Amino acid sequence: xxxxxxxxxxxxxxxxxxxxxxxxxxxxxxxxxxxxxxxxxxxxxxxxxxxxxxxxxxxxxxxxxxxxxxxxxxxxxxxxxxxxxxxxxxxxxxxxxxxxxxxxxxxxxxxxxxxxxxxxxxxxxxxxxxxxxxxxxxxxxxxxxxxxxxxxxxxxxxxxxxxxxxxxxxxxxxxxxxxxxxxxxxxxxxxxxxxxxxxxxxxxxxxxxxxxxxxxxxxxxxxxxxxxxxxxxxxxxxxxxxxxxxxxxxxxxxxxxxxxxxxxxxxxxxxxxxxxxxxxxxxxxxxxxxxxxxxxxxxxxxxxxxxxxxxxxxxxxxxxxxxxxxxxxxxxxxxxxxxxxxxxxxxxxxxxxxxxxxxxxxxxxxxxxxxxxxxxxxxxxxxxxxxxxxxxxxxxxxxxxxxxxxxxxxxxxxxxxxx
Numbered sequence: 032x033x034x035x036x037x038x039x040x041x042x043x044x045x046x047x048x049x050x051x052x053x054x055x056x057x058x059x060x061x062x063x064x065x066x067x068x069x070x071x072x073x074x075x076x077x078x079x080x081x082x083x084x085x086x087x088x089x090x091x092x093x094x095x096x097x098x099x100x101x102x103x104x105x106x107x108x109x110x111x112x113x114x115x116x117x118x119x120x121x122x123x124x125x126x127x128x129x130x131x132x133x134x135x136x137x138x139x140x141x142x143x144x145x146x147x148x149x150x151x152x153x154x155x156x157x158x159x160x161x162x163x164x165x166x167x168x169x170x171x172x173x174x175x176x177x178x179x180x181x182x183x184x185x186x187x188x189x190x191x192x193x194x195x196x197x198x199x200x201x202x203x204x205x206x207x208x209x210x211x212x213x214x215x216x217x218x219x220x221x222x223x224x225x226x227x228x229x230x231x232x233x234x235x236x237x238x239x240x241x242x243x244x245x246x247x248x249x250x251x252x253x254x255x256x257x258x259x260x261x262x263x264x265x266x267x268x269x270x271x272x273x274x275x276x277x278x279x280x281x282x283x284x285x286x287x288x289x290x291x292x293x294x295x296x297x298x299x300x301x302x303x304x305x306x307x308x309x310x311x312x313x314x315x316x317x318x319x320x321x322x323x324x325x326x327x328x329x330x331x332x333x334x335x336x337x338x339x340x341x342x343x344x345x346x347x348x349x350x351x352x353x354x355x356x357x358x359x360x361x362x363x364x365x366x367x368x369x370x371x372x373x374x375x376x377x378x379x380x381x382x383x384x385x386x387x388x389x390x391x392x393x394x395x396x397x398x399x400x401x402x403x404x405x406x407x408x409x410x411x412x413x414x415x416x417x418x419x420x421x422x423x424x425x426x427x428x429x430x431x432x433x434x435x436x437x438x439x440x441x442x443x444x445x446x447x448x449x450x
Contacts, residue, residue, distance in 0.1 A: 037431040039330055046404075047436045049357075049411040051427035052198070052228060052379045055254040057323075058330070064322040065259050068315040084314060085299065088307050091320035095252075095264060098324055099230070101237035105269055107285075107306035108317045110261040112227035113140040115249025116192070118265060118286055119223050120148050124277040127153035129189040134159040134180060135418025136197040136204075141225060145192070159183040163200055163419050164370030164383065172372050173205040181212040190221045196228040199416055201379035201425055202371050203233065207243055214244040224248040227263075231255025231327070232347065232377040237266055246271060253316070255378060255429075258323040262316035272302050285309050330430050346430060350378040353428040357437035358382065361426065364441035365448065370423075381423040384413070385448075397422065399447060407443040409436075 039058045042048055048056070068087075072079040088108065096103035109115045125131065131145055135158055145156050159180045165172035184191065191213055196203050210222055222245050229235060230250045240248065248266040252258035267283050278284045282301060287309040295304045331346035340348050355373055358380035362369055367383050387397070400413040413424045424444075426437065 035431070035433060036330055036333060039326075040431050042431060045408055047409045047411075047439055048429075049409060049426050049432065049436060049440060051429040051432075052201075052254065052425065053412060053427075055251070055257065055260070056429065056431070057253070057259050058257055058326050060326045061257060061259065061319060061323045064319045065315045068318045069313070072313075072315065080308070080311070085296075085307060087318040088303075088314070091317055092303075094321035094324055098256075099235045099237045099266070100239075101266055102269075104300060104302075105237070105266050105272075107265050107267070107302060109249070109263050109265055109285075109306070111253070111263045112225060112249045112251045113138070113144070114286070115263055115265040116141045116223065116225055117144045119247045119249065120144060120190075121286060122271075122276045122278060122283050123190050123221055125152055125154040125189055128187060129154040130185060130187045131156050132159060132180070132183055132188050132191045133157070134161040134193075136161050136163070136200050136202065137192055137194055138198045138225060138227060139417070141192060154189070155187075157183060157188075158418075160418070163202075163416060163421070164368070165202070165372060165375065167369070167372055169372040169374035172375060173208070176202075176205060177209050177212060180209055181216060184213055184216045184220065186217065188217050188220045190223060192223050192225060194225045194227070196226075196232060196377060196379070198228065199381075199414065199423070199425070200371070201376065201381050203375045203377050205375075206240075206245075210240075210243050210245055221246040226250035228254060228377075228379070231257070231343075232350070232379075234343075234347075241268060252320065252323065256323060257327045258320060259316035261313070262320065262323075267302070272300075334430070347377075349430065350428045351376070353432060353434065353437075354378055354380050354426070356434055357426050357428060357432075357440075360434075360437045360441045361424065361444065364444045378428045379425060381416070381425045383416075384422045384424055386422050399424075402447065403440075403443055407439070407446075409440050409443055411440060 040056050041059055092103040092106050096106055149156050161179045162175050195206055224245055226248050232255045246268045250264055252262040253260045271283055273282045276283050285306050289309050291308055295301050328342040331342040334345040334349050336345040336348055354376055361382045365384055370383050397413040403409045403411055416423045
């Protein structure tokens with residue numbers, strides 16, 4: 032295994048961090064770059080907001096577009112993927128008689144937003160029963176996932192929300208065959224990919240995704256890409272920039288309209304003008320996207336990958352391999368079978384634990400989460416998988432982790448099982 036790369040992060044050395052998936056973690060070099068942007072901003076706020084912001088975001092958008100193999104014209108920044116999904120929901124024409132298809136593997140904030148929107152706008156949210164645990168054979172698992180989702184598409188389905196990597200179950204969903212099947216079954220239905228966890232975990236090719244029929248994609252940059260908090264994006268298919276929207280103008284618009292919305296400067300698209308400035312805010316997290324990508328790429332270069340991979344390729348390979356090792360250690364410790372095939376994992380994995388009575392006095396309802404943190408010095412989430420009522424522990428793997436972290440967790444779980 033490579034030497035520790037934890038020096039790149041300001042992590043508490045007394046705590047084993049195995050929950051990168053929830054909140055991410057920003058390298059110190061990126062935080063320093065963000066501080067420089069904030070200093071520049073505070074030196075002359077009016078100049079920065081009036082003159083410096085647009086060029087800074089154009090620079091960041093260009094770097095992000097290259098990372099995603101996208102066109103910068105189709106990208107806008109938002110503060111997180113939940114806001115990105117809510118923005119898409121607000122822009123899709125939906126009303127009484129329409130259906131939005133989800134599954135119980137989707138992120139809770141998106142489901143709550145849809146429930147609220149459905150109450151106001153009159154559409155119906157339907158759910159696909161995607162199995163969990165999955166069959167151990169990856170091809171069979173992919174087929175089961177696709178069948179469960181596509182079979183629920185009807186002539187009333189107007190939008191499908193599909194996580195690329197699910198949060199609670201950590202499944203890398205087979206989005207390409209699913210999207211193709213949705214397009215064949217309901218050509219007018221729109222598809223939103225919730226890629227909250229995908230950037231940094233898996234390669235993203237937006238041009239390829241557009242070619243199979245994806246309409247929108249939202250992803251976080253503060254998780255696996257390493258950007259500061261409040262950094263995410265939405266990709267919008269070009270034909271939906273200025274038509275087919277639920278907004279009064281017919282254009283794809285942010286949830287908040289700024290004082291500048293009435294006039295679009297020459298040389299700037301309406302889409303970028305509306306999203307780049309929605310009100311006074313700290314835009315430094317968006318402004319340091321190039322430095323973030325460079326920093327994480329350099330960390331990947333430090334990994335001694337046996338196949339010669341460098342940069343993001345080495346980083347992804349290291350985290351993927353560590354994830355499988357860690358998952359197997361935990362499964363052995365708690366005498367459980369892996370609930371997701373190896374081929375459907377990236378940097379996160381879940382293990383099913385024995386059920387217990389939930390504790391309403393704790394924030395997540397499971398006292399094991401708190402005991403692992405306070406008695407064993409391990410930060411790792413334990414929760415109930417929605418829809419199937421299974422108690423699960425989810426590990427995450429980032430460059431600062433090593434196999435000994437998961438050995439410590441396995442030993443702690445053995446101790447807890449013997450209590």
